[in-house]
Amino acid sequence: MIIRIEVSPRLPSDDPRSRALLAQICALGIDTPVEARISDLYFLKADLTPEQFDRLGRELLADPVTQVYRVPDSESPCQVIDVVPHPDVTDTVAENLVRSARTLGIEVQAARTGRRYELYGDLSEADLHTIARQLCCNEVIQTYRVEMTKSQIPNPKSQLWSLGFGIWDLGFGYWSLAGAARPATVEIIPLCDLDTAGLVELSRVRRLALDAAEMATIQGYFRREGREPTDAELETLAQTWSEHCSHKTFKGVIDYEERAAGQVVHRERIDGLLRSTIMAATEAAGKPWVHSAFEDNAGIIAFDDQFDLAFKVETHNHPSALEPFGGANTGVGGVIRDILGVSARPIANTDILCFGDQDLPYTELPEGVLHPRRVMSGVVHGIEDYGNKMGIPTVNGAILFHPGYLANPLVYCGCLGLLPQGAHRRDPRPGDVLVVIGGRTGRDGLRGATFSSAELTNETGQIATSAVQIGHPIEEKRMMEAILRARDAGLYTAITDCGAGGLSSAVGEMAAGHGARVHLECVPLKYQGLAPWEIWLSEAQERMVLAIPPANLPAVEKICLDLDVECSSIGEVTDSGRLEVVYGETAVADLDMGFLHKGCPRRELKAVYEHDTDFGTDYTESSVPSVGNPCRALLALLADPNIASKEFIVRRYDHEVQGATVVKPLVGVANDGPSDGAVLKPLVTTGPEAIALGCGINARYGLIDPYAMAVSAVDEAIRNVVALGADPDRVALLDNFCWGNPRLPDRLGGLVRAAKGCYDAAVAYGVPFISGKDSLNNEYTDRRTGESRAIPPTLLISAVGIIPDVSRAVTMDFKEPGNLVYVVGLTRNEALTPTLSQGERGLLQGERGLLQGREPLPSPLGRGAGGEGGEGWPPQAAPEGPTTMRALHRAIRTGLVRACHDCSEGGLAVALAEMCIAGRLGAEIDLGAVPRSEDVVASETILFSESNARFVVEVRPEDAAALEASLSGSPLGSIGTVRSEQRLMISGLRGETIIEVSVERLREIWQREM
């Protein structure tokens, strides 16, 4: 029998969920209904006595103080939206319901959950659908139905059950999925006789995302083998050779050309962009403490004498565009598994997010695109859900807004891990048992790698259902505990995560040097009916593969039993050099490992970079874009969403769990100042060392010059960790490129420029890259209009640095009145921030308009984005930077520095304002004392230039001489004092007061609601 239970709040007006819904409905521009009631629906397949029904309601489903449970009303006096997950979407609540009911002695055969939204008001059916689609349901993973009013329903009694079963049908396709066990069928895909057009067509039809040369190579292989491929073989090759897995662009051969004013000024053939730039910088740095760079799932460096650190950053852009919660959720889960995949315990997460304009009118939303507000809210919730539940502190990040991210939000998920030195094993031997551990395999996430290697269109949401998933952090949590116990007992010889490509890439990579035989019938499934290739390729989350010597298998099984983790032997490592996959007696795949991993032909690509010659040459005082009143310009910058406080998001992440967060993301007197990064001191470590995490990202620069963006991102990442107290000679970097379609020469030209910038900057600082990842094809094409939108090319550089002595870690808040304020580093005639021009427009519209932030802002930077032009000179490399930072570090290390903040977006003015806000202290500043290059002639330039390698430093008067000695030879200026009176006062080059504003005013604007 099928039973439906509805659990509702006793007092809907007291339910935060319904309050939030009402506010969101209002934001949609729909007349707010009088009241909303949100209920949870439970569908149970069970035969229950009335007493059992009551016990389930009372003891399990409803909170006796705040909720009521019931069989739903036969008629509803209101409008209703019912939402249920698609059949193949994981429903962990339902799984726990079944398990816990059993503990109560009540047998429930199966369960599903849903949600009911009851709206009491005068809404049209169209309104109801809008609310459902925009706020309640994501049709990528859910289905909904609306019900208008009771008057439409003829018979109350039959309605109850028809409604129940209507939902049942929606939600319970699950049972049809689960019920039908199909015989294992393997399809043969004939391709040996196809011509080029036929091969390309086959790739398109099967969504393999392989080009003609790659398809021809595969054809050649199977001709030599004398047979046609199976579906599983073709899919395995497509996944392994996908851009996502094999980084064809970064490994390909690129004909690169730079042009200026129509003339070719530089021509070069690049034999592997990754090898010749990023990895070359690592070799040039030659740091002995780099223990693994670009070899494993994560980069590994030494922490102290006992422990290593593993660091990795991934992107999960495409899934987050379609299903923000699930996309970000599984993005976090995926990068955590990268860290587990190098045998490390995750100790911190980082998240850098890029969204479209939050105030975009709904009428301007392109077809098939979710509103940026919904994307942001879902992504933040997804990160919160996974990180918090895993018990990993989310300690660092950044959030950028730009209209170019409208259809392609960017979600960078990072994870830092700690492992005892030598604990990571990667030496599988023939005879070792292959064990899959963690979650079960379902039809979820098929073809994720090829999906993410293609562009999004307005139809992607409809076809990509199976590529989007919901994570299960608790499954990953217990799997993590099991893996770490197995690690500590030395039970496995190799470990890898099931990411893109699922088992195919996990087993394929792990046994690449030997060979493997896999029995797919041994893989535990969520439900029957999967074809062998689906089992093999499924990207179901929370699974990892271990190679275990047979003698150790019982010990691993015992650990898993103790922790309620499922583990299954699915095959063995062989010495055949082949990847053999069978389902029972049926052959599924048999591929040569060498061909699989090395057979993919290198891509030949063309790249062109056009130098912009229009700007930057005749920049004099007269051409300084008027910033009007500098004080109001500063306020405008502080109000800009890119600079304004992100506290409302930061607090939704647990940054305290594990007890290691020494410098938190929010610092200062009221715990609300923007830290340059985070400092961690893991409880298990015993020495004085600590870890600093920081990042550098500025997409606005990339729209003008990707080289300058790269140089600046590297510089910003390093100076963030140096500002916290890290030794610049103990810093390692990660690169994450998010770019458009690399087959378009202009997009790839920019990518080459950025990679060269990475190399030059990293070599200048002597800092190695240890890991990276690229996400290309971040473009959205509206198939109906043919309009293509590429994201602003965006490079994230993440930094991990070692602080030699945790007691010397520094925060950015001003500490004591009377202390001296210094600027370290040289201010150049650079980067009058385009954000400023945005802010100016806001100011022109009147301060009220600005502060409410509801005016749609024009595209801040025209170039490359198709909007209006902006003013901008991206900062270039600061040659004195490395020397300056080493000198500053010496000063920090000897305890001379009370506060330190880097100058980045908004320049010196914003840095000073933030230090005042965080310390709730004032400052009196003289711009005339700021060290600057000769061509800096305007006070506004000193205030807002974003030149690299600069810091604001607070020093006690008695330490001033020591600081100056320590930094002798570096640009240094004593620019003023910290004051108890809470006012920021800045005088310009002629001695005139150009900014005078209360700290309270700065704070209020910086913290205004977004």
Place this chain on the structure above:
Amino acid sequence: MRPKIFILHATGTNRDHEAARACELAGGAPEIVHINQVRAGERRLSDYQMLVLPGGFSYGDDLGAGRLWAIDLLYPLREQLERFMESRRPVIGICNGFQALVKAGLLPGDGQRSTFNVQRSTLTANASGHFECRWVTLQPNPASPCIFTRGVDEPIYCPVAHGEGRFVPRDEATLAAMRAAGQIALTYVAPDGGPADYPDNPNGSVADIAGVCNPAGTVFGLMPHPEDHIYPWQHPRWSRGERGRMGLVLFENGIRYAKNL
């Protein structure tokens, strides 16, 4: 002899290591025990002097925070737990552990006998509607029988990190009874000790309730995380030279009490 401390780990528990470290620093001998080890008979609660239910997301907070962990307490662990409490050995539930104790009806409890009761209060969704992580100031109630807060005469400073921490008693009578018995052991206060508005009361708890004990004072639960403030460098403003009363004192009190039993 260090008292043996039982730190109960359920699937999804994630602040067990910090709780263990706090117990160690406070003079205890902690052991993190998975609930399956109890079920399998490998560990018995009666061999320990104090029980800690640490923070986390047991069973993913599915069906409400602490609900499914409470089912564990009410069914498989019931007998052992009842005997443990009847012998007046101390129990502390932190965050998710507090939620489980409340939903199992062990807190606020009823009468002098420490046992399971009908659930009379709850911890429900924060008034803000979302998870929040921030530092809070906690005022101990000098009139409380709580053995964990006994003698603590200054506010404790430590973080909260939860989405469902709003304490709601079923009715006025329940609240009045709790007040009368001194069961409201800790309340949220403003940093200057004054009444707490949001965000000083981070979740909208009725009567600013942050921590609650049973009438006997031996079973105690709180939403904030005292185990995350056991070293001075965990204080958010240590770099400004600030020190605050650490959460460690709660563990020291519990362990001292357990030792003297």
